[in-house]
Amino acid sequence: MTAAIEARGLTKRFGTTQALAGIDLTVGPGRVLGVLGPNGAGKTSAVRILATLLKPDAGTVTVAGFDVVTHPVDVRRRIGLTGQYASVDEDLRGVENLVMIGRLLGLSRSDAKARAAELLEEFELTDAGGRLAKTYSGGMRRRLDLAASLIGRPSVVFLDEPTTGLDPAKRDDVWEMIRTLVRQGTTVLLTTQYLEEADALANEITVIDHGLVIAHDTPEGLKRQVGGQTLEVRPADDRDLDRVTALLASVGTRAPEFPAPSLVSVPVAGADALTATVARLHAENIAVTELSLRLPSLDEVFYSLTGHTPAVPSATGLVTEGAAS
């Protein structure tokens, strides 16, 4: 079957910055591709080219069977785009935002209203639909933004960092909505700075850095490649630090590290290590304030793949991984 998104040798330069240095991306129909990379890796440039907002300097791209450079209008009829910054019109009500997009997509006034009502319902915004978008919380804006990109029932949806800046609960809401979208058969390309997010949503993950693909694999394959999960324990009493370190050394695959004062972390092979650790903490009567099993952070992924941490640090970091424990 032909791919829903197919990019070959994509390059783009802005002045002296080589944003994309020859990227290949392939997404099968109804599949989800996670594009993982730090700020400045080229994720947004790639999405903007795929969504016909930018022209590539070189390379070919087809989306939903049409070339983005020669047939941009055909592509635009079949795609939805949710930008990095929720692109809703703040001075319009929620429902007005959706109706306007519907009308621009060629729906009649009544059809646009019906479709808007349907999407507000689906995204749990019915009660807020009559309010100005500027009164919405961050999570509501994202949902409205996502709803706006789905009005035309696109077969391909681009989500550029759909959860950046959201707290974990709101992020889970957005994830659930993306999963619903995928169940309905939509092809999704999402960019993210969090392996956890790509792991939760994507069938395959492409890691990019400095405008180049540095890895492409299934989430499982990628996790195997970068060393699986990390177990983190913070004892309630600093005097237990040595005992905790010794305990983690025995369950981990490498020597424990100290990412923060009184926080011990160690890479582990699987979830069994968590069960074992809990049992032994209990047996040794060590109280802890934090105990979490998490996927490697982007920095760790990069370190495993390239031997260096990303050049541009992930500046936002609003979702503190592992904080949920």
Added chain:
Amino acid sequence: MIVRDSLILAQRTVTKMVRNPEQFLDVSVQPIVMTVIFVFIFGGAIAGTSQDYLQFALPGIIVQTIMTTAMTIGVNLNSDLKNGVFDRFRSLPIARSAPLMGAVTGDVVRHSIAIGVTLAFGAAIGFRFLTPWYSVVTAIVLMIVFAMSLCWTSVFIGMLARSSGAVQGLSFLIVFPLTFGSSAFVPAATMPGWLQGWVAINPVTHVTDAMRGLLVGNSIMTPGTSVGGEVLWVLLSCVVLVGVFFPLAMRAYRTKL
């Protein structure tokens, strides 16, 4: 299709204006302030009595008001471009120019208010329309057409400038010599020769003369000009403004990230 999309987007512009009524301050208060300043402060000194000056200057004040009103669109679009809504418009199967055309069309509301307020306030303090009603209607329509054409220079600046503050500064630099270096507020006869040369070719002089002819009559127009000729001149300058600045603005919009 492009007309329909532009109108939908014009409606967006108007809705945003209504939700931010402070956007109407410049088009409602400014013309009144300008009229008061010119008529009551300078008027007597320039024309002998305020009343005589009002009759001469009001058409010029309308032109000046429209110039500043038309220049605000670039400021608004410049900040609008940054909030991401234009990315969505770009990803929709609509004409690339529709969002800009919509903004220019929506601004007709602001131009209409500016013209209406100036004429109404002028009439309240004694301005007399000495031409038939259809001449007055023609004057209003001509002014709106000129404003919409002039908007494209501001749209172009708005697409090029890095910040909306820069747009404002640049627009001021353009509007100031155009309005004051014209016959909008004083007849050119007392000016030095080199300045008279500029006044004669300055489009604002011709727009003002057309307005004078349409609202008051030939008596206060620059000697040797006719209403029909000046109206034609204004329409031609509209064609030139759109012909030059629409493509430039579109090119800048396309390449703007």
